[in-house]
Amino acid sequence: MADPAPLSGRRRDGRGLVVDALASRGAATRAELARTTGLAPSTVTSLVAGLLEEGLVVEGGEVNGGVVGRPGQVLKLGRKAGVVVGIDLGRRHLKTAVSDLSHGVLARQERAKSSDQHASEDIELIAAMVEEVLGAAGVGRHEVLAVAMGLPGPVHTTGELGDSTILPGWVGVRAQEALTEALGLPVRVDNDANLGALSESKWGAGAGVADLVYLKVSTGIGAGLVINGQLFRGAGHTAGEIGHTVIDPGGPVCRCGNRGCLEMYAGSQAILSSLRPTHPEVHGLARVVELAQAGEAGCARVIADAGRSIGTALATLCNIVNPGCVVVGGTLSLAGELLLEPMRAAVRRGAVRSAADDVRVTIASLGHDAEMMGAVALALENADLAAR
Amino acid sequence: MADPAPLSGRRRDGRGLVVDALASRGAATRAELARTTGLAPSTVTSLVAGLLEEGLVVEGGEVNGGVVGRPGQVLKLGRKAGVVVGIDLGRRHLKTAVSDLSHGVLARQERAKSSDQHASEDIELIAAMVEEVLGAAGVGRHEVLAVAMGLPGPVHTTGELGDSTILPGWVGVRAQEALTEALGLPVRVDNDANLGALSESKWGAGAGVADLVYLKVSTGIGAGLVINGQLFRGAGHTAGEIGHTVIDPGGPVCRCGNRGCLEMYAGSQAILSSLRPTHPEVHGLARVVELAQAGEAGCARVIADAGRSIGTALATLCNIVNPGCVVVGGTLSLAGELLLEPMRAAVRRGAVRSAADDVRVTIASLGHDAEMMGAVALALENADLAAR
């Protein structure tokens, strides 16, 4: 009998558990490590002693004082344990960061790029930028344990970018393979909304929430799902495709073949073209947000309209997933409450009472870096940290 | 600092892991146990030796032969390790089963009941039936390790039944507390679609699939989500509320305050009232299915229409959750392909390509017992099996 999916709890050795917990939390006391790993405090003590001796772990100096009781010694993974690289590739930008194993960014770079160039050109650019940013951080290639990159579009189980209008030059490219080869380092690739969900769940507005949804509202609209504290990708790694939720079955035809998809109402195309007649000089979502913030009524209105549409789709998602928190990121999220208030209203209106009551809708606290920091998080998960 | 949700892997002792794995799979060889628990084969050997001596585990006799290699000895939890009780409470029926710890049903009972009596009357009835079914199985109360019950409606974190038109007499009742007291046994209560998902995922049409959705299509329409092999309930335990997915924002007003909810198109009320003008003698969903199966065109048509509506909502769910499998149960599922074919077509039409390709839509293999067997499964999860 072929053995089925590993449904039950796999066992890991304590050393790995401790290192993984440290990588995930960034910093923790021995007591916290004992709680999150399930190991006995005494075991953590002896494991940490070994790790300290090896130099993998360093004492953070400060103590983490609660209200009562003895404060704990803060531990983190040391700089000499290695670094990871996170990359966020968007339609018109490219961001890279070198991070130590406690998600402290050592160096970062950001650069504009053309939206329609072929994957191979982008990859060349990425390779050069990684080299640069490593130089800026004063880190050698051999110290890099893992690299991860976020792409705007569905990344299938094969590591291939599925149908995406945002990055036409990458469709069908086996991104993971290609970049692994180009960099000569272990690379993982994932959808950018998934990565935003990861970072906001670990270190952002969703910290401590077991079940959350990250919404990326930029050119397209995508969702990343964290369930039980873990990123959930679905059977074919395309979970979170909220952009094609049908808002109105009699609406305009979408490229996906349906009518009235959310993207037809709240995608950047839709927002910009609804402004064109009266605001012909406005190009780009960022500018719309800027004007809305400055009090321009038309821009504020289209953002509110988008919020309402997104909220309508989000209501259905809340009915189905019942998350404790929705973290909103992406360019449009810079509009803050101008976007969120109508969104919340639409959720309250469209979701069943209890689901609407359970969910807290909030802005991404890592802002524009959520996706890049998520790439750092994914690289951390993928890195073989226990190696010395 | 209050410790956050247990995000990382909690550690269990080997004995518990083995017993839990056996309870979940029903029967397994030592080698399979080693794989699913992550323990070393040698550890499993010694743990099983202890359990055999205690009588908690028995050798099943047969061997589980693969294609090549030495076949393994099949083990299961012995009858003397105890039993659990599963209860399925519906609008007009009540089912109970006594099961050993390898989900072998020792005795079962089924009975019709009135739909509008108060919870206290139902509880009296349940208590009497549990007594009876234990007698029929030749089992004493002290041998019962745990009891679980499924209810048609959202069961909140508090153990209270939320808004439900199906069982008005139970709304607001703290079902778990009430039944625990009435039976004098540890009771867990959950939504019936969740329980169907549990049983179909463990022992039914979804066995081996990590991410699946169970759809219960009866009086109402509910979904249960299994994610990563585990039942997912959501932040407020109301995940899977697919019945109030908006199919058409211009549709008829639903009791939830929205327009065009799925239940307004595919709930039993909707189906029966659309038949009333031409088929005034048809009462009850089961009869509609029966007639449709016999070739009655009108009944077949309303079932197909319901399938199409359900498929439309299911498409949105597939976009968001991307499950590997959808298992369809409940009364209407007895119509088989008459229901499923239009459902599949609507999913293909409404979901993005990859999500539609990933999902297999199939009939519940445990049939009408899915919910009751799910209660058995939940009781098994809740039982303190390692005790002796």
Place this chain on the structure above:
DNA sequence: CGCGATATCTTCAGTATCGAACTAACCGGT
């Protein structure tokens, strides 16, 4: 039929992990 391939199960010495008891550090009240 015997032999290699494959997979299950067992034995046993070595070690990782645990539990109980203890020390350490900090708070607040008297």
Place this chain on the structure above:
DNA sequence: ACCGGTTAGTTCGATACTGAAGATATCGCG
């Protein structure tokens, strides 16, 4: 300043678990 309450971290003997090596069982093939 002292003392009870509370949480963090350590020590050390007891034990549960592991890993490597080997025995056992079945299949398929020449």
